[in-house]
Structures are given as C-alpha cells and as structure tokens.
Amino acid sequence: MSNQPYEGYDPYQQAQQQPQPEWQGYTQQWEGQTWETQAQAPVSAADTAYVPTQGYAEPVYGHGTASLPQEAPAPAWTPAHQHSGQQAPGAGGPAHGPSGTTAQSLAEDAPGYGPPTVTGNPRITDAQRARAEGRSPIIEPGIQPAALTALLGLLLSGAAAIGEYALVVPLVLLQAVTAAGWFRLNGMWPARQGIALAFLGAVTADVALLATGRENAPAAILGTLGVWVLLTLVLQLRNHADPDTRMYGLMATVASAALAIVATGHLAAEPDAVTVGAAAVAVAILVRALPLPTAASVVVSLLVAAGVGFAVGGMTDLGSQGAFLGLGAGVCALIGHRVASYDYPSRFVHFTAGVALPLAAAAPAVYLLGRALG
Template sequence: MNNPHQGGYGHWPQQGHPQGPGHQPPYGYPADQEATTLLPPVPAVDEAATTLLPPVPALEDAAATTLLPPVVPGGMPPQAPQQQPYQQAYQQAQSQAYQPQPQPQPQPQQPRAQGRHAAPAAAAPAPVPPPVQQPAPGFDPPTMTLKRPAAPAGPPYPGVPSQQFQQPLPPPAAQEQRGRTGSPIIDPGLQPALITAGTAALLAGGAALGQVPLALVVVLLQALTAAGWFRLNGMWPARQGIALAALAGFTADAAVLLSGSDGSAAAVVGTLGGFFLLVMVLQTFRPSDPKERFYALTVLGSATVVTALCTMLLLADWVPAGVGAVALATLLAAAPLPGPKWLGPVLGLAAAVLLGLLVGAPLALGALAGVGALVGRRVAAYDFPSRFVHMTAGVALPLAVAAPLIWIATDLLA
C-alpha cells in the first residue's frame, strides 16, 4: 500500500548516500550529508597552543566541595509553611464571633522549633482569638452623666516607674490645711516682748532728748509696722505696698515737725487723707481680679492708717510713762506664769495702770496704754503667724496701737 519511493506515515524517504557499517542515525532521523557540505572544516586541536597554560592542580573531593551548599538527604529541602493571611484570619474570626455556639478557648501557641530542620507543625500559627467588642463611651441613661474612662494600668510615660502614678498627690493647700490643727492664735512669745520693751526704752530716751531724736525712733517703729502688717495679712513681699505705707508714716512725721503747735494734729489727718486717696486710685486702676483688688485695697489702706498713727507719739506729753506701760503689759502677758492663760494679760494691764499712777500721769494713761499693748499683741498672734510676723508685727503692733491711745489719754482726757 505504501510507495517504497515516497515517504509513508512514520517513514522518511530513502537517501541515495551509502551508510557505513554500524552507523545509527541520531534520534531515529537519517543524516543529511548534503546539508553539511557547505560548512567550513573544523581545524584540528593544536597541542602546542596549550603548552603555555599552567597546569590545573588536582583537587580533593573535600576541598572542591567546601563552598557548595550542604546536600539535604531525602530529596528537596524543607520549606516553611505558608501562614494564613491576616485578612483571611480576621474575617474568619469575625464570622466565628457571630455564631451562637460557645466560643472555644484559645490554645496557647507552641514554641517554634529552632534550627533548619524544624518540623512544619511546630511553626504553625496559633488560632486568632475573636476580638471582644468594647461598649462605646456614652452617657448613662438614668443619670445622664458622662462615664469617666478607666485609668491606664501602666505608667503614662516610658522610663517612669508606675509607683509614682498609683495615687494622685493632694494639692499643697490641702496638705497645709491638714497640717494645721488647733487654734489659729499663736502668741509671739517672750523674745518679741523683750524687743518691744527695748524699743519702748529707745522711745523714752528719744522723748527725753527732744522731738527730732524721738522722730528717728518713730521711723524705725513705722518701718517694722508696715512690713509686719503686710506679712500678717498674707501679702508678701508686696514691696510697693510696704514702701507706700512707710512713706505715709514718714510724711506724717515731717508734717508734724514742720508745722506749729496748733496744726500738728491737722498735719497727721491731712497726710492720712492724701495717702488714702492715692491708695484708692492706685488699686482702682490696677489690672487684676476684682476680689484681689478689693483685698489689696483693704490691706494697703489699713497699713497706711496704722503706720501713720505712730506719728501721734510726737504729739503726746507723757511719752516715757505711756511706752513704759506698754512694755510692762507686754512682758507680763508673754511671761510663762503659772496658772490659767488669762492671768498674764490681767496682771500686765494692772501693772500698766499702777505705773501710770506711780509717775503721776493721767488716770487713763496706764489703762489705755495697757489695752493698746494687749490688743496689738493679740492681732500679731492671729491666723497661724510665722516667725517673721512675730519679729516684726509682734514687736511693733503693741506700740503702734497704743500710740494714738497715749495721745488721747494725755491731751483729750487730761
């Protein structure tokens, strides 16, 4: 059926070139000698061209394979298992969260095996637990109060120990209020009373020498009064207020010294009126809180009045007897006497009255001087005063309060 001169199905046509004995055509195809007749001949290998090349040293099997990767027995090397994508795991967890059946407890993740030949089961990821839906912050329907968020468990700042944030520290004002117990009245004590007696002795000596030496001691008394009054009322340093109050006292002293005998009291009253008006103008246009402005106006106005009234010692007649009664009443009130607490002030007032009677002064001099000394000392002991208050207001206020009373007892009541 097949033509022997034409190629049939699965046969190639017969070629006209001879074939040598034992020659097998490659891959089952006959060799075509005519297709290779136009190729150039292959030159023979020149043995002399390779004589100049260096000989190749022989390598051992161990040295030849040192840089090759190790061969893993058993076929292909193990490959890390592919982890489940995060999005697919999250969707699966969301779908499990809405199922009615109880949720299984999450199994603890097994530690991953170390080394190159770890088993694939050891590196399998643990099942992702379903997210817990937190209630959105809102308002409490019964009370309509905003819910306060819970405090963080750890420290809010890195590197700061959490012990510092366990309990909030109370404000300094609360600590100070808890530390203050008992009566807010604290007596200045014996040391300020001794300094008051020494100042009274200086005033008595200045009065014996004349008005100018007395005015120099009164200036010292006015400086102590201005500083102690401001600190007693809780305003410190307040240098401008202290300077203004002291300036009012110095101006009153100068007005008394420059005026005649008829206009001395009017000079003090005029000085007080002018400086009090200046204080009101300054505090009215002060850029501060209204409550603080009113408080500053009260303190500065009262300091101006108390400081300027010390000038009344320059107008009194019985100055040594009056300041002596003040010193005696202050010392007995501050002395640690046995018995009840009121015994010292009572004895001090009785001693002041007795001193006035012994020196022949007006009857009301000792009584008014003693009352002024006790009132000034009591004011200096009010509302937990500090040592600075005791050494300024506690020294000056007994004499400052008694100064106008001495003038009233010697000039108006005589």
C-alpha cells in the same frame, strides 16, 4: 527571666513584637511604633520610689539589648529594689503581692499621708488642722518679739525725754516695721510697693507735724491720712489685677498706711505722756509673754502697766495720774498684741507686726490721755 535589676527604661523601644519580662504577674507587649501608656500594667508604689538621676544608660531586659535613639534620648530610671522581696526605702515592710495590694499596704504604713490619688491630696494649713481638732489657731509672738517691743518702747520713752527730734529716730523705725508687719500679717508678700507707700505716708505725717507744730497735730495726721487714702485709690485703679485682688490690696494698703501714720501720735503727744506710756507698754508686753494662763496674763499685764505708769509718772509732771495713762496704753498694746497673734502667723509676722503693733496701737491712747491728764 534574668535576676538582674532593670538598669533603664526606654519609651522609644523600636518595634519588635517580642514578649517582655513579667512584672509581678503581669505581662506587657509592645505593639508597632506606639508606646501606649494607658495600657501599661499597674506599678507598685515601692517601684516608683524616687532615686537620683543616673544619667543615660542602655536598658537590659534579659532577652536582649536595645539602644537609645540618638534623636530622642530619654533619662533612665532605676527601680528602688528588685522584685525578689527586697524592701523599698521608707516602706513599712517588704513588697509583696499584686501592685495594688502593695500600694494599699504602703499607704497604711505611712502615718500622716492619705491614700495615693491621681490629682494629689490638698494640703491643709496648721490653722485648719487646729480648728478640726478643736484647738485654738492662735499663736502668740512669744518672748523674743516681746523683748524687742520692750527695747523699742524704752527707746521711745528715753528719746521723748530728750526732745522731739530725738524721738523721730525710734519712731521712724517703729513705722517701718508696722508697715511691713501689717502686709505680711494679711498674707500679702512680697508687697514692696504697698509697704513703701505706707511707710512714705508715715514719714510725710512726721514731717508735716514737725513743720506745723504739736498744736496742729490732728490736722497734720488726719490730712496726711486722707491724702494717702486718695493716693492708694488712684494707684489701685491703675492695677490690672482681678477685682477681688485689687480690693484686697486696697484694704491692706490703707490699713497699713493708717497704722503707720497713727503711730505719729507719739510725736504729737506731750513728751511726759510718751515717756510714761511707752515704758508701760514695754513692761506690759514682757509680762504678757510669760508662760501664764491667758486670763491671768492679761490681768497681770494691765496691773503692771498701771504700776509702771504710776512709778514713771512720779518722775514727770503727771504724778500719780500716770497710772491711768499707763493702764490705757497697756489696754491698747494688748489689743495690738492680740491682732499680731492671729491665725498661725509666720516667724516674720512675729518679729514685725508682733513687735510694732502694741506700740503703734498705743499711740492714740498716749496722745489723748496725755492731753486729758496734762
């Protein structure tokens, strides 16, 4: 047998009943015009290692040369190593023994991989692995999304002191990020139509509130929400997907639109309440992102939110009552922060839902407490 490595493999070998080279102790015969893959000898895992495509070549077997048929060319493959004991790429040691022993040895030497199978091993998610190991599958957004939340909250706070039309600019940005983040948080991506529909509902609520006035805010917000739920139902009825997919899409769209529309509460609330509440949320989320134990972080964040509410409230007509508003906005913001931390979310989720949900969830508290305390 020639010591040269195989330079190619031809499944369309012409019918020649001649002995083929031995393959680690196994002998294979071609019979007639057929090439029966089921009768081939086992191949070691090292021999099937991936190598870049080398183009088309004529196979050399040591007993002669066979040319490729022109009507059915086949790509060549090159063994990763010779059979004289040379180590395959990535293997833990030299290949030896029958191919089954080699495959088992390679599987044992490769940590993180299961034994070779015909259908492949299903990939488990990070969340499933964390649960199996007894760890929490929750990852919080972190300091960078918290900094963006703080920046957006300060923009809302400052714009509210200027006027309602100035407040519309950062509010629309908040509503757009809320709509996109909620869809991705629910694993639905791309979902451009659902995101656009939810964002359009939020803008409609803003326009309706500006047209009817702050005193008619509940009717403008709830009326828009009702219309958008009906519109979403109609659109889902036209969807030809399976029932489970349609129901899941319906719930995600309704929830996304509801959160984006509820964020209009910042525009409906008293300007002083928005100034206090948005500032309290901004600082509370920053503190929550600090590397502290979870329980201590939550307590410190709420205390800081109340303190910021008290300080900023002293600059407005709310006075010391701003502490209660800051505390209430901080509680809702931490709930939104926790929702955005669910089940190993992606980086996109952290920089959309992780940024927007704390401020969007705080809007009802800012509106209600602002009216109660004002």
